[in-house]
Amino acid sequence: MKGSLYIGQYAKVKVFIHWTFFILISYILFLGVSMGQQAVAIGWHILFILAVFLCILFHEFGHVLAGQRLGYKTKDIIILPIGGLSRFEKLPDSPKEELIISISGPMINLLIAVLLLLVIPNNLSDFPSLEISEVNSRNFLFLLFEVNLLLGIFNLIPAFPMDGGRVFRAFLTLFISRVKATKIASAVGTVFAIVFILLGVFFNPFLIFIGLFIIFSASNESSIVNISALLEGHTAGELVMHKFDLLDENTTLAEASKEILDGQSTSFAVISAQKTVIGTISREVLLSSLKSLDLDTPLSKIMNPSTKSIPSNIPLKDLFIDKILDKNNLVPVTENGEIIGMINLENILEFIAFKKATSEWKKIIN
Ligand SMILES: [Zn+2]
Numbered sequence: 001m002k003g004s005l006y007i008g009q010y011a012k013v014k015v016f017i018h019w020t021f022f023i024l025i026s027y028i029l030f031l032g033v034s035m036g037q038q039a040v041a042i043g044w045h046i047l048f049i050l051a052v053f054l055c056i057l058f059h060e061f062g063h064v065l066a067g068q069r070l071g072y073k074t075k076d077i078i079i080l081p082i083g084g085l086s087r088f089e090k091l092p093d094s095p096k097e098e099l100i101i102s103i104s105g106p107m108i109n110l111l112i113a114v115l116l117l118l119v120i121p122n123n124l125s126d127f128p129s130l131e132i133s134e135v136n137s138r139n140f141l142f143l144l145f146e147v148n149l150l151l152g153i154f155n156l157i158p159a160f161p162m163d164g165g166r167v168f169r170a171f172l173t174l175f176i177s178r179v180k181a182t183k184i185a186s187a188v189g190t191v192f193a194i195v196f197i198l199l200g201v202f203f204n205p206f207l208i209f210i211g212l213f214i215i216f217s218a219s220n221e222s223s224i225v226n227i228s229a230l231l232e233g234h235t236a237g238e239l240v241m242h243k244f245d246l247l248d249e250n251t252t253l254a255e256a257s258k259e260i261l262d263g264q265s266t267s268f269a270v271i272s273a274q275k276t277v278i279g280t281i282s283r284e285v286l287l288s289s290l291k292s293l294d295l296d297t298p299l300s301k302i303m304n305p306s307t308k309s310i311p312s313n314i315p316l317k318d319l320f321i322d323k324i325l326d327k328n329n330l331v332p333v334t335e336n337g338e339i340i341g342m343i344n345l346e347n348i349l350e351f352i353a354f355k356k357a358t359s360e361w362k363k364i365i366n
Contacts, residue, residue, distance in 0.1 A: 004078055013064050013086075014076045015057065024081045025049060041136070048135045052147050053079060055112055059151060060084035062108035063163075066101045067092075082209050083155075095173035102166035109152035116145040159192035160185035161217045182225040186218040193218075228317050230355050231348070236319060237312030239351055240333045240341035246271050249278060249300040256286055256299055267330045269342060270303045277339045279303030280330040309334045310343070320348055 004016035028049060032042035060077045063086045067074060075087040092098040120141050135143060158168035165185050172181035193214035200207030245265045247256055249272055260266065260283055267282040281303045289302045309332035310324070319325055330342040355361045 010061065011065060011068065013061075013074045016076060016078045017053075018078055018080045021053070021079060021081050044135045044137065044140065048140065048143065051140075051144055055109060055144070055148055055151065056084045058108050058112065059105040059155075060086045062104040062106075063101055066104035070097050070100065072097075072101070082206065082213065083151075095170040095178075098173075099167055099170035102163045102170065103156075105163050106152045106155040109148040109155070113145050113148040113152060116141055116148065120145060157192060158185070158188055159196075159214050160189035161221050162189070162214065165189050165214075165218075177229070179225055179229045182222045186222045189214050189218045224321065227320060227352060230352050231316040231320055234316040234351075235312060236310055236314045236316060236333050236343050237335065237340070239316065239347055240312065240343055241330075241347055242341045244269050244330060244342045246277075247281065247299055249273075249298060249303070251299045252296045253286065253289055253293060253299070253302070254295040256281065257290065260286065267344065269330060269332070270299050277332055279305045280332065280342070282326070282329040284326070284329065304329065304331075308332075309339065311335070312340060316348060316351075319343075320345075 003019040005019070007015050007017055009015060025046060028045050029042060032045060056079055057077070060079075064074045064077065067086075067088060070092070072092060073089045075089055078085045078087070088101075092101055155162055156164040156167070158164045160166065160169055160182070165188070168188065169178075169181045169185035172184055176184075193211040196207040196211035196214070200209075200211060245259075245263070245268045247259065247268045247270055249270050251259075251270075256268070259268070267280060269277045270279040270281055272278045278300070281299055285302060285304070289297065293302065310319070312333050312335040325331060325343065325345040325348065330344050332339045333341050333343050354364055358364075
């Protein structure tokens with residue numbers, strides 16, 4: 001992720017800190033200095049933030065290690081001021097797996113809270129409530145206990161896509177389809193998000209960020225779920241385009257540009273003298289080549305070679321979610337090593353539109 005500092009890895013998962021986390025540290029420094037605090041007091045606050053950071057990291061590793069046990073790899077972990085983010089390579093398919101992975105994070109915080117409770121002296125009434133100006137050697141562990149209790153409980157609020165919302169969706173998926181479950185979980189999440197934003201205006205501005213985060217990521221994730229459901233069970237072979245325009249590999253940059261201006265095609269298959277497809281070329285690649293290359297450069301030098309083809313049995317869902325295709329750039333689809341046609345993202349988007357438009361879509365596709 002851009003603007004993140006790599007700090008190390010554990011269990012083959014790289015951990016990054018987002019730059020905004022350092023704003024938080026600077027803010028505490030600034031607050032401490034402006035309130036005339038001693039260096040020791042400011043030091044305790046920073047130590048406290050680092051301890052909270054560590055607890056958030058443990059929370060994320062709760063998700064990651066639970067995921068690894070179920071066979072899901074994690075790309076990386078990013079720590080943001082509002083919490084952590086574990087990016088899995090693939091989202092869990094079964095509700096039971098999603099439930100286990102989602103609940104493992106908050107459970108770690110509740111576990112830390114219980115462990116801290118064991119080492120904190122039991123005259124709890126002496127301790128102040130959670131306020132940033134009060135951290136010191138005496139209340140440090142108690143405040144950390146409170147933070148972990150809060151992190152555990154807060155994350156279990158059923159506001160999708162927070163952990164609790166995922167647990168809620170997984171639970172709903174036991175009874176209804178994933179698409180419907182996501183819709184309901186997102187709607188409930190949005191209600192919580194609005195409540196967070198309103199509370200944030202009056203009490204703690206952090207809640208505004210969390211509310212906005214919930215709204216944006218919920219709508220993003222529900223559209224992915226909707227599209228995945230529409231593409232479920234379809235393969236690249238079904239959508240392959242058999243009609244596409246051809247250009248010879250010796251066609252020059254200038255001639256190819258003319259072809260684009262002269263017709264409706266925005267991408268072409270490039271063929272060799274033996275009339276076999278050896279690559280593809282799109283308007284975008286042509287335009288960027290025009291900036292740096294000679295007008296008489298042949299397409300064979302700038303095309304995407306067809307070695308980057310995809311097999312016809314690859315699920316459309318994977319092509320879409322893993323962002324393998326560009327909008328215009330054609331990618332050859334092969335069957336038993338032979339090219340049977342072309343596919344691009346535009347093609348998949350058209351398919352989604354047609355499938356949404358008519359229940360008789362089966363009569364339209366191959
Ligand atoms: Zn979590």
